[in-house]
Amino acid sequence: MADVKLVSLHGRSLDMVPIIRENRYVCVLLESEDNAACIAEKLQQFGLSRVVITVGERLSFEDESFTTGSPKEIRKQRFDRQAIALFRNDEYRIPTRAYGISxxxxxxxxxxxxxxxxxxxxxxxxxxxxxxxxxxxxxxxxxxxxxxxxxxxxxxxxxxxxxxxxxxxxxxxxxxxxxxxxxxxxxxxxxxxxxxxxxxxxxxxxxxxxxxxxxxxxxxxxxxxxxxxxxxxxxxxxxxxxxxxxxxxxxxxxxxxxxxxxxxxxxxxxxxxxxxxxxxxxxxxxxxxxxxxxxxxx
Amino acid sequence: MADVKLVSLHGRSLDMVPIIRENRYVCVLLESEDNAACIAEKLQQFGLSRVVITVGERLSFEDESFTTGSPKEIRKQRFDRQAIALFRNDEYRIPTRAYGISxxxxxxxxxxxxxxxxxxxxxxxxxxxxxxxxxxxxxxxxxxxxxxxxxxxxxxxxxxxxxxxxxxxxxxxxxxxxxxxxxxxxxxxxxxxxxxxxxxxxxxxxxxxxxxxxxxxxxxxxxxxxxxxxxxxxxxxxxxxxxxxxxxxxxxxxxxxxxxxxxxxxxxxxxxxxxxxxxxxxxxxxxxxxxxxxxxxx
Amino acid sequence: MADVKLVSLHGRSLDMVPIIRENRYVCVLLESEDNAACIAEKLQQFGLSRVVITVGERLSFEDESFTTGSPKEIRKQRFDRQAIALFRNDEYRIPTRAYGISxxxxxxxxxxxxxxxxxxxxxxxxxxxxxxxxxxxxxxxxxxxxxxxxxxxxxxxxxxxxxxxxxxxxxxxxxxxxxxxxxxxxxxxxxxxxxxxxxxxxxxxxxxxxxxxxxxxxxxxxxxxxxxxxxxxxxxxxxxxxxxxxxxxxxxxxxxxxxxxxxxxxxxxxxxxxxxxxxxxxxxxxxxxxxxxxxxxx
Amino acid sequence: MADVKLVSLHGRSLDMVPIIRENRYVCVLLESEDNAACIAEKLQQFGLSRVVITVGERLSFEDESFTTGSPKEIRKQRFDRQAIALFRNDEYRIPTRAYGISxxxxxxxxxxxxxxxxxxxxxxxxxxxxxxxxxxxxxxxxxxxxxxxxxxxxxxxxxxxxxxxxxxxxxxxxxxxxxxxxxxxxxxxxxxxxxxxxxxxxxxxxxxxxxxxxxxxxxxxxxxxxxxxxxxxxxxxxxxxxxxxxxxxxxxxxxxxxxxxxxxxxxxxxxxxxxxxxxxxxxxxxxxxxxxxxxxxx
Missing domain, CATH: 3.40.50.150 (Vaccinia Virus protein VP39)
Structure with missing residues (x-):
């Protein structure tokens, strides 16, 4: 199993683009029905359209379900408020711990x-x-x-x-x-x-x-x-x-x-x-x- | 729920001290019986003796169990190979993204x-x-x-x-x-x-x-x-x-x-x-x- | 005949030490009876004691006369007001036209x-x-x-x-x-x-x-x-x-x-x-x- | 009497332009018949055409004579080998003892x-x-x-x-x-x-x-x-x-x-x-x- 960055959006807003840009796996605990769609929208806007998004709803309940799609597909959907979204970015950029870009x-x-x-x-x-x-x-x-x-x-x-x-x-x-x-x-x-x-x-x-x-x-x-x-x-x-x-x-x-x-x-x-x-x-x-x-x- | 850094030790060795130094919560998927003890040993050695370690064994099974202790207590114990350890470091240092220490x-x-x-x-x-x-x-x-x-x-x-x-x-x-x-x-x-x-x-x-x-x-x-x-x-x-x-x-x-x-x-x-x-x-x-x-x- | 620096003291005072320091021959038209003695005094004071001084008095007149001596000898003598003094400094320093002494x-x-x-x-x-x-x-x-x-x-x-x-x-x-x-x-x-x-x-x-x-x-x-x-x-x-x-x-x-x-x-x-x-x-x-x-x- | 720079050309050649450029009076002991003419030629060439040249021949002899003229006039004349030339340059430039011209x-x-x-x-x-x-x-x-x-x-x-x-x-x-x-x-x-x-x-x-x-x-x-x-x-x-x-x-x-x-x-x-x-x-x-x-x- 690879490393996963686990982020909660409960009670706060957080810009997910930079975090997804820099990590292969980011797991987000969502808080509102349109959270996943908003993040998907941004991802597409910033050229991260090949990220694979999987949203899990009602996990561990009998009716748990998984939806997988591209940002383009996910950005129009609504999900359960307590859903969890996993973002897989195979083109993630390991952040350089340095200044001095050319x-x-x-x-x-x-x-x-x-x-x-x-x-x-x-x-x-x-x-x-x-x-x-x-x-x-x-x-x-x-x-x-x-x-x-x-x-x-x-x-x-x-x-x-x-x-x-x-x-x-x-x-x-x-x-x-x-x-x-x-x-x-x-x-x-x-x-x-x-x-x-x-x-x-x-x-x-x-x-x-x-x-x-x-x-x-x-x-x-x-x-x-x-x-x-x-x-x-x-x-x-x-x-x-x-x-x-x-x-x-x-x-x-x-x-x-x-x-x-x-x-x-x-x-x-x-x-x-x-x-x-x-x-x-x-x-x-x-x-x-x-x-x-x-x-x-x- | 706060952010958690999720790390797997399956199939690799990784130095956990810097990661625990910089994160409040680190969740580690262990691979061997002495993984937790080794990390605990190192934590104590580097002055991180107030980290709280919780090891969960056989999770989701009927006999699941939790052990909580300081590095000093944990470093002598052996756990199930597939255990998960959660490190809570209330004195974590947000890493400065900069060079130029005085x-x-x-x-x-x-x-x-x-x-x-x-x-x-x-x-x-x-x-x-x-x-x-x-x-x-x-x-x-x-x-x-x-x-x-x-x-x-x-x-x-x-x-x-x-x-x-x-x-x-x-x-x-x-x-x-x-x-x-x-x-x-x-x-x-x-x-x-x-x-x-x-x-x-x-x-x-x-x-x-x-x-x-x-x-x-x-x-x-x-x-x-x-x-x-x-x-x-x-x-x-x-x-x-x-x-x-x-x-x-x-x-x-x-x-x-x-x-x-x-x-x-x-x-x-x-x-x-x-x-x-x-x-x-x-x-x-x-x-x-x-x-x-x-x-x-x- | 070598180059001579010709200087008149008529109607002005002029510091002769630097001029004699930098020229082999300096010819001075004197104006007062103690001019030669004063210059001789200064020369001795600044270590130029080996300069040879020749004072010519009443030149082109029948009673023209020449006195030659070291600064030490000349500094006690008085001469005709219109006398001419020739200073020969074999240790003259060609002035460096430059700044930047070490x-x-x-x-x-x-x-x-x-x-x-x-x-x-x-x-x-x-x-x-x-x-x-x-x-x-x-x-x-x-x-x-x-x-x-x-x-x-x-x-x-x-x-x-x-x-x-x-x-x-x-x-x-x-x-x-x-x-x-x-x-x-x-x-x-x-x-x-x-x-x-x-x-x-x-x-x-x-x-x-x-x-x-x-x-x-x-x-x-x-x-x-x-x-x-x-x-x-x-x-x-x-x-x-x-x-x-x-x-x-x-x-x-x-x-x-x-x-x-x-x-x-x-x-x-x-x-x-x-x-x-x-x-x-x-x-x-x-x-x-x-x-x-x-x-x-x- | 003003200061005079006294220069002898006996037994050597010397470039007189810079010396005349920097002194009001320069007295030159000539050595050949065309010395004065050559200097006059150079003076005119370098724009020093307003210098006044006086050449004295056979000085202290009965037939001593003086010729005064501009560089333009003097450059065509021949004089006695032992003549003395006096150059008066009212536009002389006191030399700056410094480098660093703008x-x-x-x-x-x-x-x-x-x-x-x-x-x-x-x-x-x-x-x-x-x-x-x-x-x-x-x-x-x-x-x-x-x-x-x-x-x-x-x-x-x-x-x-x-x-x-x-x-x-x-x-x-x-x-x-x-x-x-x-x-x-x-x-x-x-x-x-x-x-x-x-x-x-x-x-x-x-x-x-x-x-x-x-x-x-x-x-x-x-x-x-x-x-x-x-x-x-x-x-x-x-x-x-x-x-x-x-x-x-x-x-x-x-x-x-x-x-x-x-x-x-x-x-x-x-x-x-x-x-x-x-x-x-x-x-x-x-x-x-x-x-x-x-x-x-x-």
Missing amino acids: DERFQQNGSISMTRRDVRALSLCRLALHENSVVYDIGAGTGSVSIEAALACPEGMVISVESDEDAAVMIEQNRFDFQIDNIRVVRGNAPECFKGMTICDHAAEEKVLPRPDCVFIGGSKGKLAEIVDWAIEANPKVVIVINTVTLEGISEILALEKKMTDYQFEMVEIQATGLERRGSYHMHQAENPVTITRISRR | DERFQQNGSISMTRRDVRALSLCRLALHENSVVYDIGAGTGSVSIEAALACPEGMVISVESDEDAAVMIEQNRFDFQIDNIRVVRGNAPECFKGMTICDHAAEEKVLPRPDCVFIGGSKGKLAEIVDWAIEANPKVVIVINTVTLEGISEILALEKKMTDYQFEMVEIQATGLERRGSYHMHQAENPVTITRISRR | DERFQQNGSISMTRRDVRALSLCRLALHENSVVYDIGAGTGSVSIEAALACPEGMVISVESDEDAAVMIEQNRFDFQIDNIRVVRGNAPECFKGMTICDHAAEEKVLPRPDCVFIGGSKGKLAEIVDWAIEANPKVVIVINTVTLEGISEILALEKKMTDYQFEMVEIQATGLERRGSYHMHQAENPVTITRISRR | DERFQQNGSISMTRRDVRALSLCRLALHENSVVYDIGAGTGSVSIEAALACPEGMVISVESDEDAAVMIEQNRFDFQIDNIRVVRGNAPECFKGMTICDHAAEEKVLPRPDCVFIGGSKGKLAEIVDWAIEANPKVVIVINTVTLEGISEILALEKKMTDYQFEMVEIQATGLERRGSYHMHQAENPVTITRISRR
Whole structure:
């Protein structure tokens, strides 16, 4: 018998796509009649159409029954509330326990900013994500940070905040390419775009945001202090990681540090220099240095 | 009902400590009479003595029975071969999906080399570990790379190769501090220390080594080419990551690249500069640059 | 006949030590009876005691006469006001047209700050010194910048400002080692130490300072803005070069730039990494990066 | 009376253009009848047409005579062999005792390589030039190193070696823009292009090269070892400075060092990162690191 990931949906909603993407067998204890159909719908939407779904109803009773089908077949059916569904995904991807996906794997264009590979990896490391973390990616650009965070948090959620419409579209494209459901794109500039939205632990509705565990700030449009204020008010234990490429940005951070005496600031400047082959020579290809700041409660 | 990690030991051996460390509930299908006792023994050894173990025998039969106890109590008992054990670990650690553990968290001393945090994180990222990867850490030093690799591969295995006895002892200390069972320390210099040892997929005996998926070379004592040869012979699809701090080391890699035309070499030089607070000022604290090379089959 | 450097002292005072140090033959048109004696005194003081001095009096008149002697002999004699003196220095040093004297050549100790070789060279390059420049070295430390500036400006003057008594003594030591007369040490913190001192083009007295052409600020003790104000008031066309090693220092410079709209700011961050031989390997030895800012009138 | 630079041409040839460019008064003891005319010709050629030339013949004899004129007028005249010429240059340029001319001041185009400002300055510093040094610039590109070396050695000579015809033309253009006569362009690849040419201390003819004091190697077209061999054979006390931008180049230098045990190798890697203003922000603009190696006799 192979390993099985056993998940209960009793009393909570959980995004099943990332879990099924990464496990050959997932056994789900369902709670409502349309649970199986909803999951099947999502699976099809994210290209996981070859998953085999078996729903067992009224197990151990005399009238127990089993239904097996593809997502396309299951998504129109209703089942007993207490049913159990087994998902078999022969094309499951063993999750890489690593950051640093190659830049080329993301859809991108020159005009939308993208955090480059190594800086992205070290920024994500500093967020110290857990499987169920709620991550805000402020100024998400192409979404490369959001994608890696979402892969790292299959039972968590990523909120990608982006004001540029082209960039927001590109995040969606990358989201589909990587078969990631647990990203939600919020269009606008932080923190204004959060106005009028409630924050709570289990956010399901449009006007409700989940409480942030981690906030990554790749771009702040001059509102760094306001974004940090918002994050700390939403969750005083939040971990904030900021990427800075301007001297003025560093000055802003120094000003914040003076004020936020309850929080610890850790700063590092990273420079990655590619050693690229050109003919029979290897040349340096220096990237600009980026300062990564981690803010956490003392 | 909470989530349960379901694991079968039928036909394989698997290190249960990391899995129990990271999950509140683990359900294990046992295969031999002493399986439960062995796991209990290990749990106690690694400080997981407050796990509650329940073994169910002959389930669904009339004479089904349940035994509950601490690791200390269970480790002396024998059970039915087809028993099921449930481990409840209320102190489970949600695994961080990240590298970059702070340098201070490792036991160390000035005379044993340690790969520093950010370079370690980026090196590990390039290894692209999976949950079940077999990783060799050549020239392991304090074992910081081994520790992070072992945490990332709870169902895999790390072989730490180290010729210095003090360093080997320190790896063991760090292994216990982090409650990690899936590290095996091999004393000696690679690749000589592998001589006379067989390589196979499921290594359990002393003179047998598991086939490497990933090899990290932090120090090669002038034997870089030999180590790379050994790794590729052991597994032509191996991923090798090398950290280089000398110009001579880079020359060696260039020579390897010329020869190994079937393999792709990717090189990057990383420089991390801490921005450390001293009184009311932040000063730069430059670390020496390290060149990270990744070798993988084309 | 060899090349001769011909210098007139009519109507001006000029420091002859650096000129004689760098030329085999220097011919000086004297102006007062003790000119030759004063120069002889200085030569002896700076270790140039083997220079041969010939003073010609009432040349082309019937009673023309020649006196030849060592500095020790000449320093006690008086000559005709219109005499001509010829200095022959067989140990003259051809001046190196370069900055970047090795750090080891300076007397130093660990507790007195010293601008390191390459950063010193690039800072001096940005001062764009001429033979006759007046240079202020604020926070002079060991005096390494002062020394190189004084060597570059044999007909100019360097004012070394230093508040630490040990450092001031070390500057004097280095001044003698390099046989440099055109350095004047002012003890105190800029700009307070300049209070009560007049600035004029030809400064000879104690309470008079020469007008700065160039100001190098290696350390400002939190008075950067005040020092810059002082320099610009003393000479609006001054060229200022600032070395910054703290993030706070960079913030101060950004604030200055916003205010000083008539001035151009050019900033560069320099990192020098030595490649040092250790046994049969070359290791990197990273120095901390330094930001060099050049301020000049638009 | 102002300072006068007194130069004798007895028994030697000397390039007078740089000396007149940098001094208001230069007094020259001539040796042949066409000396004054030749200097006048050069002055006109390099745009110094407003210099006033006075030639005094048979001075102190009864028939002494003075001729005053512009370069244009003097270049056709013959004078007594023992004449003295006084050059008055009211537009003389006080020489800057510094390297690091702005990159923009050189004529350049994207396809011809140019050593950038700060690396150029530090490379020149390591050559430790004197006023009369003979410098070879191998792989001269736009000639920026040659120009700065020639300015630093007004009584020396620069040999610019360049195989690309476009680059050679650009060196000539820069030479005229900077009014520099003491550069000689040799077309070809070193060291082949030196074959058949004699080396001697005072080179005046086409097939004769001056003995090198300093050799700067900006580009070696794979002939680094040969160029270094040539330089050391020509002058065992030569100082060689090499700029390297490829990993393979560094390997070549390590191989040289192993062999050349009588010589000292000093290596440093320099990275200059511009901090450029874009709107109201300063962004980093990283240049690729360059390794500078200095080779000198122990």
